[in-house]
Amino acid sequence: MRFLLDPEQRDFARSLDAMLTAADTPAVIRDWSRGEHGRGRALWSRVAEAGVFALAVPEEYEGLGVRPVELAVAFIELGRHAVPGPLVETVTVASLLAGTGQAKRFLPGIAAGESTATLAREGSPALDGDAATHRFSLSPDGLRLAPGHGPVRGSLDPARRLTALLPGGELLGPPTPPGALTLARLTTAAQALGVGLALLDRTVTYVGRRTQFGVPVGSFQAVKHRLADAKLALEFARPLVLGAALTMAPADVAAAKVTACEAAYTTARTALQLHGAIGYTAEYDLSLWLTKARALLTAWGTPRECRDDVLGAA
Amino acid sequence: MDLGFTRAEEALRAEARAWLAAHVPAAPLPSLETGEGFAAHRAWEAELAADRWSVVDWPQRYGGRDAGLIGRLLFEEEYYAAGAPGRVGQNGVSLLAPTLIAHGTEEQRARVLPSMATGEVVWAQAWSEPEAGSDLASLRSRAVRADGGWLLSGQKTWSSRAAFADRAFGLFRSHPDAPRPHQGLTYVMFGLRSPGVTVRPVGRLDGRPAFAEIFLDEVFVPDEDVIGEPGQGWRIAMATAADERGLTLRSPGRFLASAERLRALWRERGSPDRAREKVADALIGARAYQLFTFAAASRYLSGEPLGPESSLNKVFWSEYDLALHENALDLLDGEGESADTDWAERYVFALAGPIYAGTNEIQRDIIAERLLGLPKGRR
Numbered sequence: 168m169r170f171l172l173d174p175e176q177r178d179f180a181r182s183l184d185a186m187l188t189a190a191d192t193p194a195v196i197r198d199w200s201r202g203e204h205g206r207g208r209a210l211w212s213r214v215a216e217a218g219v220f221a222l223a224v225p226e227e228y229e230g231l232g233v234r235p236v237e238l239a240v241a242f243i244e245l246g247r248h249a250v251p252g253p254l255v256e257t258v259t260v261a262s263l264l265a266g267t268g269q270a271k272r273f274l275p276g277i278a279a280g281e282s283t284a285t286l287a288r289e290g291s292p293a294l295d296g297d298a299a300t301h302r303f304s305l306s307p308d309g310l311r312l313a314p315g316h317g318p319v320r321g322s323l324d325p326a327r328r329l330t331a332l333l334p335g336g337e338l339l340g341p342p343t344p345p346g347a348l349t350l351a352r353l354t355t356a357a358q359a360l361g362v363g364l365a366l367l368d369r370t371v372t373y374v375g376r377r378t379q380f381g382v383p384v385g386s387f388q389a390v391k392h393r394l395a396d397a398k399l400a401l402e403f404a405r406p407l408v409l410g411a412a413l414t415m416a417p418a419d420v421a422a423a424k425v426t427a428c429e430a431a432y433t434t435a436r437t438a439l440q441l442h443g444a445i446g447y448t449a450e451y452d453l454s455l456w457l458t459k460a461r462a463l464l465t466a467w468g469t470p471r472e473c474r475d476d477v478l479g480a481a
Numbered sequence: 482m483d484l485g486f487t488r489a490e491e492a493l494r495a496e497a498r499a500w501l502a503a504h505v506p507a508a509p510l511p512s513l514e515t516g517e518g519f520a521a522h523r524a525w526e527a528e529l530a531a532d533r534w535s536v537v538d539w540p541q542r543y544g545g546r547d548a549g550l551i552g553r554l555l556f557e558e559e560y561y562a563a564g565a566p567g568r569v570g571q572n573g574v575s576l577l578a579p580t581l582i583a584h585g586t587e588e589q590r591a592r593v594l595p596s597m598a599t600g601e602v603v604w605a606q607a608w609s610e611p612e613a614g615s616d617l618a619s620l621r622s623r624a625v626r627a628d629g630g631w632l633l634s635g636q637k638t639w640s641s642r643a644a645f646a647d648r649a650f651g652l653f654r655s656h657p658d659a660p661r662p663h664q665g666l667t668y669v670m671f672g673l674r675s676p677g678v679t680v681r682p683v684g685r686l687d688g689r690p691a692f693a694e695i696f697l698d699e700v701f702v703p704d705e706d707v708i709g710e711p712g713q714g715w716r717i718a719m720a721t722a723a724d725e726r727g728l729t730l731r732s733p734g735r736f737l738a739s740a741e742r743l744r745a746l747w748r749e750r751g752s753p754d755r756a757r758e759k760v761a762d763a764l765i766g767a768r769a770y771q772l773f774t775f776a777a778a779s780r781y782l783s784g785e786p787l788g789p790e791s792s793l794n795k796v797f798w799s800e801y802d803l804a805l806h807e808n809a810l811d812l813l814d815g816e817g818e819s820a821d822t823d824w825a826e827r828y829v830f831a832l833a834g835p836i837y838a839g840t841n842e843i844q845r846d847i848i849a850e851r852l853l854g855l856p857k858g859r860r
Contacts, residue, residue: 168486168551170775171783176482236482371853386858388842391849395796398848402793406772407765413484422765474761478744 170406172240180240183217187248193452199251200325204298207251208283214250215280217241223258223350225265228274233262235350239357239412246361249455251326253285253295255358255467259351260284260303263310267340273301286351287332292320294466296330304332305343311336324462326455345417351467352420356408356427359463363401363431366438366456370394374441384441393437400430421468421476428464435460484775486555493537493548494555500532501563510566512826514689519603519645522569526600536574536598543590544598550778558734562741572642573597573604575730577650580668584709584717592705593670605643605673607651607695608718610636615843615860617652618663618715622697624653630703631655631711633671636696639837643693644682648672652714659712668714670706677701687820687829730838731798733771739805739827740767743812746824750812759808766801773797789851792844799834799841806831 172180190210199207214220219241224230231237238258245254261277263286264270276282282300287293289306296302296316304313317331371394374385384390404427411423435457439446446453464470486494510525511518529535530544538553539545548556568574578597581590596602613620622635633653643649652666659665673680677700682690709717740763747753747760773794781787806828810817819825835841849855 168490168775169483169779169783170772171482171779173482367853371855375855382858383856385849386856388846388858388860391853391855391858392842392845394853394855395845395848398853399793399796402790403766403769403773403797406776407769409482409776410484410768410772413482419768422768425761426765426769471758474758474765477761477764478757 170410172236172409176237176240179218179237180244183214183219183241183244184247186213186217187244187250190248192248192250193455196249196251196326196455199298200328202297202319202328207298210250211252211283212280214245214254215278219245219254220257220261220280221278223261223265224274224278225270228265228270228278230261230274230278233265235353235412235415236409238350238354239408242354242357243361243364243408246358246363246459247365249326249362249365249459251295253283253293253299255351255354256286256294256299256303257282257284258354259348260286260301262350263303263343263347264339269339276300285330285332289332289334292329293332294330295328296332297328302332303339304334304336307342309338309342310340311338322458322462324458325449326459327462348467349415349417349420352424352473353408353411353415355463355467356404356411356420356424359424359431359460360401360404360408360427362456362460362463363397363404363427363434366431366434366453366460367394367397367401369453369456370397370434370438370441390441393441397430397434397437400433404430418477418479421473424468425470425473425477428460429470431460432464486551490551490555493546493552494559497534497537497556497559498563500534501559501565504528504532505563505565509823512689513567513569514644514685514691516645519569522566523600523603525566526568526570530599535570535600536578539578539594539598543594550782554733554774554778557732558737561732561734561738564738569642570597570600570603571730572606572646573602573650576606577604577670580650580708580717580720583720584668588705589708602648603642603646605640605646605649605693605695607637607640607643607649607671609639611638614639615840618666620652620654620666622651622653623657624655624667624669624702624711626655627701630701631667631669631707633669633677633697633700633702636694638694639683639692640695641692641837643673643680643695644690646673649695650708652718655714656712663715665712666714666718667711668708668717669702670708671697671700671702675700685829686832687826691830691833730795731802733767733774736767736770736798736801736805739802740764742823743805743809746809746812750814753812756808756812759804759811763801763805763808766797766805770794770798770801789847792839792847792852795838796835796841796844796848799831799838802831802834 195206195210221230222234222238226232264273284301285293285296285299286303289304302313304311313332314336315333320329322329375383377384407423407426411419445451510521513522533546536545537548537556610620624631650670655667656665677698679696681694683692685691743763809824
């Protein structure tokens with residue numbers, strides 16, 4: 168038992184963090200929210216060059232082999248920088264197609280970052296259907312390549328652009344077995360953890376600088392204790408996310424999903440409250456993380472569904 | 482990164498499981514916080530110790546198995562899953578023993594640890610005083626230099642297990658002129674039946690004497706019962722407190738077992754939907770605590786000291802434990818009020834968790850100031 172990230176995994180996280188810090192993601196996110204995808208696509212290519220999508224693709228299809236722990240590490244960083252786009256959906260499509268006759272057709276493009284894939288259950292909105300190069304729908308008779316998408320609907324997170332997928336399309340494989348969406352849950356959990364960590368960091372910095380009554384507001388115990396609670400929630404979600412990545416047991420992943428998403432949302436509420444009115448504005452960058460925390464809570468498994476999966480196990 | 486265990490660790494787990502299946506008393510022992518129950522729990526410690534199960538991580542020469550921290554965690558998973566009794570020697574094993582191992586002399590270890598391992602000597606803690614609770618460093622009980630030792634005078638309080646225990650350990654002010662309150666304290670072991678000691682048991686909420694006040698009137702303690710250098714007690718005790726809040730006071734195995742008991746109760750009561758979320762959260766919380774502990778243990782074993790992150794641990798387990806027991810009482814409906822259910826005493830015990838070992842308010846201050854780097858302010 169050695170439940171610690173290896174030095175290579177930590178280096179991978181650090182290099183992704185450095186790359187994303189340099190990429191000015193707030194500007195990319197704001198473009199993306201307006202449907203201007205140019206800078207977002209360029210960033211997607213950089214994420215692919217860093218090897219993120221290849222971590223969901225077997226080596227025979229030009230990937231690095233399916234590596235859930237490294238994917239979790241990567242998605243924590245993607246969440247920390249609020250990177251927009253159908254990231255979860257793309258790696259999930261890769262996991263659904265691996266081992267099918269369609270793998271060779273789609274997986275090398277995903278690994279290389281040339282293909283972006285969105286995915287939705289039939290009748291549910293798909294994330295960024297307008298930006299994705301391929302749109303997949305999970306219909307009762309199997310995975311289909313959707314022939315197109317409907318108009319964009321807004322999300323509570325402006326950077327998440329929701330689109331209906333047009334029905335029908337080419338049938339690519341048989342109905343997906345239960346547990347097929349485990350990777351979607353895991354990467355959403357990791358992304359939410361990253362969102363929560365970023366919200367905490369930004370809020371700690373803010374309350375250390377913001378002065379009222381002649382002292383930093385972060386010296387007040389009421390403020391400290393809210394931040395301590397956010398830290399607690401995130402630090403107990405982290406081992407669940409990494410442990411779930413190791414086991415990939417559906418109940419472990421469900422536990423990680425609900426815990427990480429609720430921790431991120433708790434942190435978002437604290438971040439908003441402790442920033443005060445400035446945090447409530449769209450122009451202040453905190454909003455890019457605040458709104459995502461709420462959206463991820465119900466993406467790929469509501470809290471209720473996840474808790475049911477925990478209770479149903481064993 | 483892996484969550485697998487070595488063959489030796491798995492063998493220890495299997496051996497423990499078999500031993501516990503053969504030895505755990507079929508009926509629960511009487512409450513630990515009664516004279517009769519204390520004696521029964523002490524006898525149980527002797528039974529554990531006879532087959533070297535009382536302190537598996539300790540060196541063999543003191544009664545352990547050299548099973549290491551991981552071995553201890555796995556043993557405790559089996560121990561609590563088997564429904565085995567509470568540990569009467571917990572204060573000594575979790576607080577004093579790590580201090581002796583880190584700061585004591587070999588003579589002290591050889592003298593104190595073996596009888597602690599068998600339950601022959603049960604230790605109580607003597608930290609708090611009437612005017613020194615969260616602000617522990619303001620404590621006033623004195624240690625005055627005497628020929629060959631020290632004379633202890635003053636009052637300690639909230640001393641868990643002291644009503645029935647044999648000896649105690651705590652901090653005393655030996656250098657009253659030291660420039661700051663946490664300087665000039667000395668870490669001392671003393672007998673609870675020594676001349677000059679008066680123990681007054683205090684009933685906790687259910688009336689049982691789970692703790693006591695200790696009055697000391699020129700109690701002589703020989704130099705050999707001082708741990709570390711006189712005047713260095715605060716630093717030594719804080720190292721203990723980090724262990725207490727960290728890995729050793731509350732085993733994940735305990736909460737994994739409690740969560741399963743709650744799930745069983747929920748099913749017995751017809752799996753009511755109103756408790757669904759809480760039961761799921763109990764299972765999730767136990768797993769989170771287990772994995773958090775594995776991560777901390779892995780860091781510790783790779784040479785990183787346990788630091789202020791142990792405050793996260795303490796707040797988590799104490800609030801988790803209380804919520805779990807509140808949920809159990811809720812599930813019992815009208816029976817939840819009854820004092821003779823399996824859950825009642827555990828609930829009363831859990832109520833104290835957020836208070837002792839450093840209140841959760843103090844822990845949150847530590848998290849905010851030392852982990853998040855927020856500026857110090859007035860408490």
